[in-house]
Amino acid sequence: MFQSTTKKIVSEIDPDGFTLFPVKSPYDSQNCKPLHLLLKKKKQLFSSREHYAPTPFTLTDIFIDGQDLDFGLSSSIIACFSQDFSTSVKAQVCVDSGHVDVGAHVSGSSSDTMSSVEMRKHTISDRTLLDAAKDRKVNREHPFVKQMKNNMVYVILEVIETEHACSVNNSAKAATGLKFLMKLLKAEAEVGMSQEKKLTFPAGTSIAYKVSELKIGQNDTLDLNWEKCYECFKTSSSDKKEPLATILAELTKMCVDKKPLFLNVILEILGHGDSLTVLDEMLDQILDNLQPDFQVLDRTEEDNRACVEKMLDLLGIKREVPPGETLALTPESRAIIRATNILIRSLSEMDPETLILLASSVKAEIISKQLKLVTIIDDRWPDGPVYQREDEEDPEKFLITQFTDEEFEITQHVMEEVGFQLDRESASVLRIMNQKQGDVLALFAALYALNALCD
Template identity: 25%
Template sequence: MFNRVTQSIVKEMDPKGDRDLVPVHSSFKHEHFKLLCLVTRKKKNVFHPFHCYRRTWYKLDDILLPGKYSNSTESLFPSGGSQDAKTFTIKQNTCDRVDGSLNLSVATTSLELNGVASLSKEWSIKLEKKHIEVSKLEPLRTERRINMNHSFIQQLRKKQHKLYVVCETLETSEETSYEESSKAEGSLMAQLYTKFCAKGTRESEQSITIPKGCTVAFSAIQLVIEDKPWDPGCFQSITVRSTVPGPVQRKLSTRAAPSEGNLGALEEEVKWNCQILSMLSSDLAVIVLKAIKAAMRDRKLFQELTQRMQALLDETASCELETQSPDLKDLLSSLQRCPRDPLLELSEAITYALDALDELTMDQLLLLLESLEEKIVSQQLQLVKSILEHNLDNKEGRFSVDASLLSFSQERKEKLTIVMVEMSGVKLQKDGSAVYAEAAFSAMAALYVSLYVLNLLSNSD
């Protein structure tokens, strides 16, 4: 829920992307995206609508050598009464209700259906913009150099990762509550040879309280890491060559960055990132799939698995692959016995899959798990691929897909698929006609990657 709120805020505050505002994904991590916090940027994927950054647990002051006149960066922070402080208020209140009924009589059979569904969202949030001007970093740049012997800096240079510093934030100026509720009521009356009546009600309420001072979005500038006065905001690559040998280095250096916004680029990206998954033994594929399915059911497990994979990529957890979760234990034990180069490639593939799954809603993840049980993921993958063959980058539009792709052995499977696709911004009818919402490509691309990975792992021999 927090992620949905922060994405809505960024779309409202920066609709054209001119300010490069990035939504914070989790309220548990907001402290790591304050002013002057250091972050690294994750590899950009076709399905990501925003740049994605990782926390590092460090601030700018932590990696700088002591200066002659000043040892602190506190003077850079805006004062409480600064004229630069700006406040904003964003409100959203939506309520949708649908009523329907159906009466059907055939020979001695009669059927009556009635249904009511409603969805409401309500929130109002007050935000304060905080920023540090790049010009104010100039005196600090000449006075204090980066500590090139710092273990964190050495790790970045070895992995050839770029480093960024948070220079602007949007923070809540007061405690805020977000509420989302849905309610569905239905009744069924059928008269066959005997009379049958049934009624059902399903209600769902979700809420989240966002504390005062919570970072909901930020922007960052790059720091160039060199053994001389550091340079903020010039957006150059680190000049030190990587010492990582083997197939992982060749993989990263030879792959061309795909162009965004088309199915061909997405297919190239997903095949490249997931090629190792197609080469796993059947036993290991089952273990990987088990861990991913467990993470899809439990948000805490999802975060734990994501952190473990990222730690492996950063080479900070070579001996820390223990877990209290029996659902992740088999995978982490298998990875601990894996040679270094395949270990990094497999960790990268799992991270890529988790990034795609993280773009989906919790309801979609549960529908995907049900699709796995029903063994319809392969057909769903073909359906989503046919949808992505159309241009979904326009604000809105209509198109048609092959209606046979919506033909399932049971109507329940068909409805499950239609609902899951609709959650990614495309409404489908049984005849194959479709309507898509604004910016549906990214959401549909994330669904495609998720289906691709689940289909690949579930069909491994």
């Protein structure tokens, strides 16, 4: 809930996504303050933006004299935000085969309400900081500096915080059922689930931050990185699909008995989106051949902790090995973990509502159709909005007509999240120009992985 809420707020106050980074976890909030240092992480597959990990270290910690900087911190109220959102989906699948009638249905709803939150911005300019740090030398022996891979220092110079306490309420309901009818047999089953969550943001909780890049010079003083350049991903999502599919195809090699267990855990994770951030971090550590830090789970909500522990158990990762020690992974295990990591990252890019829709798609058994649809229309129309011509017999038009009304409703909502608008009557498709390619690629990866597990 925390990450999905901060992402929504940032999308409103920084719609282009060029300036602010949403805080991912309430545990990171205390480290997302002015002058706190960040570790730069590897670029994500589904985003052209840089990614950073907050640390408890501040800029003054790495100076030789260790004295606080003397500067004026600008502070101002910038915005007030509130939200009231709800969505619902339902699907029904029926098969009539002679004397046997099998039917399955799934329905779900989700609503989010956020009380009005007033936000305050705390900021210091690059020039003010450098003037305050003039002639101050960096301690090359400091543990943080020694682990840096280059002379670049990433520091937080702007923070958006809550001015007063506020709360977020999330309500989710889901139901699945199975009906099996024969001449001499009638059986029905129904499973329902409801979940109520409430998250309180205390006053002063960091919502988002802005990063500045400084360079340690030859005399160990700081300066702006004038050589910094901003690179854009020129590779289309279509070009990235093939290597992604190759990695994710490892999930198809999973033993038959393990696939349903794995899929069930993924479905649980779809209902507990906050577990994605924790699992992503731990899988990164595993792929670096290190035992993940299980202590993070001790500060995680019980439901999210259970999801993460089940996934790690299926991947063969146990608590017994101390954190930081090298793991001995077989090539087969590493391939499955790498594929799982990509799936988790793709899901992390999505809103909670989309995760519920994907769970409904699995239950309705339409993942394979959705995968074909996404692949076809993204490959055909990689740039900008294009309407499908009425006289064309395109494969995507045929696929759309194969959905039942309920299946189409689920798929329509899923596709809207990544910039495709579907029309039921004309079986036409419109692509929205301002949608990010990374969103489409994330959906492709998620559908490909889920399809591999459902196969």
